[in-house]
Amino acid sequence: MIEVRELTKRYGDRSAVAGLSFTARPGRVTGFLGPNGAGKSTTMRMIVGLDAPTSGSALVNGKPYAAHQDPLRELGCLLEAKSVHPGRTAVGHLMALAHTHGISRRRVDEVIELAGLHAVAGKRVGKFSLGMGQRLGVAAALLGDPAVVMLDEPVNGLDPEGVRWVRQLLRGLAAEGRTVLLSSHLMSEMAQTADDLVVIGRGRLLADTTVEDLMQQTGGRAVKVVTSETARLRALLSDPDVTITSDGEHMLVTGIDASGIGRIAARHQIPLSELTPRSQSLEDAFMQLTHDAVEYQTTTDAGKAA
Numbered sequence: 001m002i003e004v005r006e007l008t009k010r011y012g013d014r015s016a017v018a019g020l021s022f023t024a025r026p027g028r029v030t031g032f033l034g035p036n037g038a039g040k041s042t043t044m045r046m047i048v049g050l051d052a053p054t055s056g057s058a059l060v061n062g063k064p065y066a067a068h069q070d071p072l073r074e075l076g077c078l079l080e081a082k083s084v085h086p087g088r089t090a091v092g093h094l095m096a097l098a099h100t101h102g103i104s105r106r107r108v109d110e111v112i113e114l115a116g117l118h119a120v121a122g123k124r125v126g127k128f129s130l131g132m133g134q135r136l137g138v139a140a141a142l143l144g145d146p147a148v149v150m151l152d153e154p155v156n157g158l159d160p161e162g163v164r165w166v167r168q169l170l171r172g173l174a175a176e177g178r179t180v181l182l183s184s185h186l187m188s189e190m191a192q193t194a195d196d197l198v199v200i201g202r203g204r205l206l207a208d209t210t211v212e213d214l215m216q217q218t219g220g221r222a223v224k225v226v227t228s229e230t231a232r233l234r235a236l237l238s239d240p241d242v243t244i245t246s247d248g249e250h251m252l253v254t255g256i257d258a259s260g261i262g263r264i265a266a267r268h269q270i271p272l273s274e275l276t277p278r279s280q281s282l283e284d285a286f287m288q289l290t291h292d293a294v295e296y297q298t299t300t301d302a303g304k305a306a
Helices: 040-047 090-099 105-114 130-142 160-175 187-193 211-218 230-237 258-267 282-293
Strands: 002-011 014-024 029-033 055-060 075-078 148-152 179-183 196-201 204-210 221-226 243-247 250-254 274-279
Touching: 002 040, 014 040, 014 055, 014 179, 014 196, 014 204, 029 040, 029 160, 029 187, 040 055, 040 075, 040 148, 040 179, 075 130, 090 105, 090 130, 105 130, 130 148, 130 160, 148 160, 160 179, 160 187, 187 282, 196 211, 196 282, 204 211, 204 282, 211 282, 221 258, 230 243, 230 250, 230 258, 258 274
Parallel strands: 029 179, 029 196, 075 148, 148 179
Antiparallel strands: 002 014, 002 055, 196 204, 221 250, 221 274, 243 250
16 A cells, blocks of 8 residues: 655745645555646655655555565556666666565566566667566566555557556556556556546645546536437526537537436427437546646647747
8 A cells, every 4th residue: 555645845945746645555556647747756756765755754555665674575666667777688687676685586587478578588778669668667666576566657658569468467466456556648548447546736636536436527427419409408408407518409418318318308309310428538537627737738729829
């Protein structure tokens, strides 16, 4: 388990992380989300003691990470895949880590096989592609067979097979009762991998919830309705709990499900040419939640940019 309590990190007058609290629990994949500059990497570095917090605490299985006698067996992490001496081979790098904790060569071979690096295990890391470097970073994180795994953007540079491998690996680790904390900017992948979500912006907590609940809270499920009698149906659906946006014959309705809309339309003999439930994507929910916490705003309107 990872427990973050009122964690704060200041650099002069700027707060990179401000009073952040959340828990990543065993048996769950916790997605750690936020715009660039939100404080995700800083938080992860404080969890493993690479940065000292200004105030607050971060505990791994009840203790600060550095207080554990065998920290690699408690928490395995990937923070920067390229933080490896380029002259070392993959197996040499893993063996150097293994020697610090009395981990056997057999375990090194196991994680090399697990990460799909057996064909390049004897090659120098400096020649690795980004994807191979990510696989090596994941192998290093798993070396101590830890109870907690923390990965920062592990699918960067991976091909579709590699992305699926990471997803299945993390789901499998959680199924074994381990704690998994995962940072990623790929919302579609996070939606398939995470159970819980911690969303931060400008160093502050914006949401601590589940994937499903976040999408419900920020927009819920909508129903697309197409009819030639938009005004009439809109009047019939009018209710304080129902929200309707329309554009000609197209309506987007929240607050009532498709079957309810269909029954009302049938009762009043209103023809429907489309009645389609639509779920808000995690990306939509994330963008809505973090809109005011984005450090750099962009626009798709080329005319405004000119």
